[in-house]
Amino acid sequence: MLEILRSLVQEVNSARDLQEALGIIVSRVQKAMGTEVCSVYLLDPDSNRYILMASEGLYQQAVGKVSLGYSEGLIGLVGSREEPINLEDAPSHPRYRYFPETGEERFRSFLGVPIIHHRRVLGVLVVQQRENSRCFDEGEEAFLVTVSAQLAGVIAHSEATGAISGLSLTGAEAKDVSFSGVAGAQGVAIGQGVAVYPAADLDAVPEKQAEDIDQELQLFSDAVTAVREDIERVARRLASQLRPEEQALFEVYLRMLGDNALPGEVVNCIQQGLWAQGALRQVVQQYVRHFEMMDDLYLRERAVDIRDLGRRLLSHLQEGNQQERVYPERTVLVSEELTPAMLGEVPRDQLVGLVSVRGSGNSHVAILARAMGVPTVMGLVDIPVNQLDGKELIVDGFEGQLFASPSADLRAVYQEICDEEDELVRGLEVLRDKPCETTDGHRVSLLVNTGLMTDVVRSLSHGAEGIGLYRTEVPFMIKDRFPSEQEQREYYREQLEAFAPNPVTMRTLDIGGDKALTYFPIQEENPFLGWRGIRVTLDHPEIFLVQVRAMLKASEGLNNLQIMLPMISNISEVEESLHLIYRVYHEVREEGYDIHMPKVGVMVEVPAAVYQVRELADRVDFLSVGSNDLTQYLLAVDRNNPRVAQLYHSYHPAVLQALVRIAHDAHAAGKPVSICGELAGDPGGAVLLMAMGYDALSMNAASLPKVKSVIRNLSLEWAGQLLEDVLLLDSPHVIKSCVDLSLRSAGFGRYLRPGKTATAAALKEQMLQ
Ligand code: PEP
Ligand code: MG
Numbered sequence: 001m002l003e004i005l006r007s008l009v010q011e012v013n014s015a016r017d018l019q020e021a022l023g024i025i026v027s028r029v030q031k032a033m034g035t036e037v038c039s040v041y042l043l044d045p046d047s048n049r050y051i052l053m054a055s056e057g058l059y060q061q062a063v064g065k066v067s068l069g070y071s072e073g074l075i076g077l078v079g080s081r082e083e084p085i086n087l088e089d090a091p092s093h094p095r096y097r098y099f100p101e102t103g104e105e106r107f108r109s110f111l112g113v114p115i116i117h118h119r120r121v122l123g124v125l126v127v128q129q130r131e132n133s134r135c136f137d138e139g140e141e142a143f144l145v146t147v148s149a150q151l152a153g154v155i156a157h158s159e160a161t162g163a164i165s166g167l168s169l170t171g172a173e174a175k176d177v178s179f180s181g182v183a184g185a186q187g188v189a190i191g192q193g194v195a196v197y198p199a200a201d202l203d204a205v206p207e208k209q210a211e212d213i214d215q216e217l218q219l220f221s222d223a224v225t226a227v228r229e230d231i232e233r234v235a236r237r238l239a240s241q242l243r244p245e246e247q248a249l250f251e252v253y254l255r256m257l258g259d260n261a262l263p264g265e266v267v268n269c270i271q272q273g274l275w276a277q278g279a280l281r282q283v284v285q286q287y288v289r290h291f292e293m294m295d296d297l298y299l300r301e302r303a304v305d306i307r308d309l310g311r312r313l314l315s316h317l318q319e320g321n322q323q324e325r326v327y328p329e330r331t332v333l334v335s336e337e338l339t340p341a342m343l344g345e346v347p348r349d350q351l352v353g354l355v356s357v358r359g360s361g362n363s364h365v366a367i368l369a370r371a372m373g374v375p376t377v378m379g380l381v382d383i384p385v386n387q388l389d390g391k392e393l394i395v396d397g398f399e400g401q402l403f404a405s406p407s408a409d410l411r412a413v414y415q416e417i418c419d420e421e422d423e424l425v426r427g428l429e430v431l432r433d434k435p436c437e438t439t440d441g442h443r444v445s446l447l448v449n450t451g452l453m454t455d456v457v458r459s460l461s462h463g464a465e466g467i468g469l470y471r472t473e474v475p476f477m478i479k480d481r482f483p484s485e486q487e488q489r490e491y492y493r494e495q496l497e498a499f500a501p502n503p504v505t506m507r508t509l510d511i512g513g514d515k516a517l518t519y520f521p522i523q524e525e526n527p528f529l530g531w532r533g534i535r536v537t538l539d540h541p542e543i544f545l546v547q548v549r550a551m552l553k554a555s556e557g558l559n560n561l562q563i564m565l566p567m568i569s570n571i572s573e574v575e576e577s578l579h580l581i582y583r584v585y586h587e588v589r590e591e592g593y594d595i596h597m598p599k600v601g602v603m604v605e606v607p608a609a610v611y612q613v614r615e616l617a618d619r620v621d622f623l624s625v626g627s628n629d630l631t632q633y634l635l636a637v638d639r640n641n642p643r644v645a646q647l648y649h650s651y652h653p654a655v656l657q658a659l660v661r662i663a664h665d666a667h668a669a670g671k672p673v674s675i676c677g678e679l680a681g682d683p684g685g686a687v688l689l690m691a692m693g694y695d696a697l698s699m700n701a702a703s704l705p706k707v708k709s710v711i712r713n714l715s716l717e718w719a720g721q722l723l724e725d726v727l728l729l730d731s732p733h734v735i736k737s738c739v740d741l742s743l744r745s746a747g748f749g750r751y752l753r754p755g756k757t758a759t760a761a762a763l764k765e766q767m768l769q
Contacts, residue, residue, distance in 0.1 A: 004032045005143075007293055009150050021154055022054035029127065029147055030056040033140055037107055037128035041068070041075050042155065043121060050075045050124060052102070057128065062102040073097030078112040078124045084145060086111045088135040090128070104128070111136040113144045117152035118643075125151065157382045179383045181355075182645045183400040184366035184376030186702070188417045189353030191330030193404070195389035196342050200315040202307065204336060205281040206386030209273050216276040217267060223276075223316035224263050228254065230312065256309060262287065277317050284310035327351075332393045334385055338365045343372070344478055353395035355402055357383060360645040364515050367628075367678070368474070370700040371455045377402050379642025424750060428705035432463035436708045438690075442716040445696035446704055447505075449676055451475075456498045458701040463708070466502035468624065468698020469564070469676035470495050472547065473510050473517075481519050482543065488550035492561075500558045505601070505624070505676075505698075506551050508544060508577075509537050510566035514640050528638065533567025538576055548584045552595050561598040564624060569606040574619050603676075605629035610658045617669035624698070625662055627677025631655050649732035650679040651739070656688070656727060663693040674698055683710045683751045684739035691716065691723035706751045714746060 015021035030038035037057030041050040052066040090110035107128035115123040197204035210216040235250035269279035291303035332353035354376040369376040375397035394403040448459035451474030512532030524530040537544040555561035605626030632639040637648045666673035674696035679685035681699030686707045
C-alpha cells in the first residue's frame, strides 16, 4: 500500500493541472482498491455546491455537470460530518440522492471520505461497488483516508492559484486571486513580484518563455561544457582511489551529458521557446519521475544522479544569469523562504513588499522587515512562487493577504489604504519630540529595537529615547565569516554614537533557533530547544569575549552602553557571563581605554526565568522581557510555523499572567523592567504593558509614533481598568477583541488597522465575499 501511495503522490504532484491530478487519483485509486467506481466531488467556494469533478466508473458526461447542495445527499453528509461514511446498501439510506445521468443506480456499497485541509472541507472522495454483499473493510477505509489527506494539499494549492475558482455551474464571474497567510510587517504595498530562489534548486525554477532563443542555447551549451569539465576533473582526481565499478559512475554522468541524451532534449525544449533553466527543469523532472517509478531499486536510485546532474547544470546556468538581475522600481520579493541576504540584494528604495511561503509573523525575517518598514506576508503555504514572478501584486501586511493580478477596483481600494497610512504617519511626525506621557502624568520610555544602521536613522526620526534591543546577530548574519573585533567595534560605535547620551542596550550574540550563520551551521532536530543564545556563546568564550571587548571599546567616551544576555534559563549562566564581562572590562581598562562598567541585564524569555525573576534581579541591573520567545515557549507553539500560527497569541491569558508576575517581581527586587518583544509595538499590547508597570517599551521604529500617540491620549487609570478587565477573561481571542473594542471606542480605531473608511472597507469586503 505504501508503495502505491508513494507513486500516486509523485504522479499527482507532477500533474500539469488540477483536472489531470484528479484524473490520476480516481483511476489509480479505483485500480488499487479494485472497485468499480472512484469519484471526486469538490466544494465550489462560489456556489457552495459539491461538483462531480472526476470519476472512473460513472458516466463521463456527468463529470462537471452533476452537483449537490452543501448538505445534500450522502456527499453532503460526509462533508458536514467531516468523517468517513461506509455503507453496504447506499440506496436504502435516507440521505441517498439519485442522479440518473451518472448511471449510479447500479452501485450499492458506498465509502465516502471528506477531503479536509486546515480544518476546511474541500470535497469528498468516494468509492462505490455494485455487489450488495461487498462492504469496504477497515483497511480500505484507512487507505482512502490517507489518499484524501494527501489530496487535500494539492487541491488547496489549486484553489489558491485560482484553478478551481469559478467551477460553479452558475457561471459566477472570476474574482481577484487572493492568498491567505499571516501578517509579517504591517502596511500595504503594490508592486511587481520578483521570485527569488535558493541557488540551484531545480524545483524552484519558474516556467518562462525565452527572450532570445539563441542566447539561451548558448548559455546551456556553456553550462554543459563546464559541467563536463568539472566531472572529468573530479574523475581524474579520484581515479587512483576508486575501484573501476565506482569510476564507472562518472562515465554514466558523462554519457548522460552526451549530445543525444539529456542535453538533446533540453535543446529541443529551448527551441520550442522555453528559457534554458525551465527547459532543464522540465527534462530533468521527466527523467526523475521515470526513474522513481521503476520497481527496480537500483534503477530508482539513478534518479538521484539525474537530479544531481540537473543541479550542477542549473548552478552554471544561474551563474551565467546572475549579473543580469535588474529589480523593478517597486519590487515585491517572493520566495519559499526569505533570508536576510535576499533582502539585502534589492536596493532599499526599490523594495516595497515581501512574501514568504515559510515562516510566520514572529520569524526573524519578519522582524527585520518590520524594522525596515517593509509590508510583509508570511506563511503563504499554498502560493505558487514561480507563477508570481513578474505579476502585479498587492501585499496586505495588516491582514496577511496577497492578491495577484488585481482588478482595477481592488487596486484602487488598496491605493486608498496606502494613502491613508501615509497620511497617518505624516500626521504623527509632530509627536517626535513630545514625551510619552499619559494624560494623568505617567511617563513610559519608548525605545527601539535595531539590527541594521537603517533602523537607527528611522528610529531617530521617530523620536526614540534609546535602544532597548540591538540584535547584534544581524550584522553577523549578513557576513560570510565572524566579523573581527575591529569590525564589530565599528558597528557598535555607530549605534552608540547615534543615541548618546541615551542608553543603547546591546544583546550578546543570539544565534541558533531560526537564526543561522552560514559560516557556523548548527544542525539540530529541535533548534529552538537546542543550542541557542547564551548557551552557544558560553560554550565559545572566544566569540563572547571578542564581542564584549568590541562593545566596551566602542563605548569609550560615550558611557551609554548596556549589555543584555539572551535565553537565560539558569542563574549559573548569568554568573558565568558576568565573570567574563568583568574580566574583559578590567583587561580593556588595563589596555588604557577610559571606559565605565556597563549595566548588565538579562532577557526573560524562557518560562524558567519567569519563576526566578527575583534571583536574577539580585544579580543584574535590569531585566527585559522577550515576549516573542516567551510566548512560543509558554504556549509550546513554534513562532515560525505557519500551521500553528493561529495558536501563537501574546494575548493568551497565560502569557499576560506571566508578564504581570515578571513586572511585579522585578520591581519587588528594586530593578527596572522593560519589554522588547513585538507585543510592545502593538498599541493594545503597549497599553496593557504600561498598566502592568513596565518602565520601558522597546519596539520597531515604525510602531513607535502610533504607540506614543495612543499613550499620550489616555490615562494610566483607564489603562489599569482595561488590564483589570482582561485579566478576568480566559480566551486570547476574546481578550484581543476586548482590547481592540476599547481602543476603538476611545477613538484609536485608525491605529489598529487603516483602510476602514466607509468606502474602502465596504468595497474590499464586498470583493472578498
Ligand atoms: C524576543 O524573543 O521577544 C526577543 C525580543 O528576541 P528575538 O525576537 O530576537 O528572539
Ligand atoms: Mg528571543
